[in-house]
Amino acid sequence: MLNMDNFLKEVDYALEVLDNHSNSSSKDEKLNADEKKQSQRVMRVNHMGEVCAQALYRGQAFTTDETSTKELILKMCSEERDHLGMCAIE
Numbered sequence: 001m002l003n004m005d006n007f008l009k010e011v012d013y014a015l016e017v018l019d020n021h022s023n024s025s026s027k028d029e030k031l032n033a034d035e036k037k038q039s040q041r042v043m044r045v046n047h048m049g050e051v052c053a054q055a056l057y058r059g060q061a062f063t064t065d066e067t068s069t070k071e072l073i074l075k076m077c078s079e080e081r082d083h084l085g086m087c088a089i090e
């Protein structure tokens with residue numbers, strides 16, 4: 001049976017992750033136009049991969065009742081969140 005508190009926590013988590021905007025600013029200044037375009041393409045894919053990995057892990061953790069499995073999955077998800085932070089351009 002769906003636990004509404006846990007469901008809303010997952011919605012909150014998803015909104016927080018999706019709010020992690022990256023903007024291209026000062027660090028792009030050292031790149032020429034072609035390099036900047038290529039960098040943006042790569043980082044866009046990388047960024048989406050980190051977001052989707054978290055969604056998969058959170059979904060798996062949400063649906064398992066086994067505590068040790070849930071903890072392991074959430075730990076892996078936390079690593080993906082760190083990766084997402086690395087994708088953000090200041």
Ligand SMILES: [Fe+2]
Pocket residue numbers: 049050053079080083
């Ligand atoms: Fe990752």
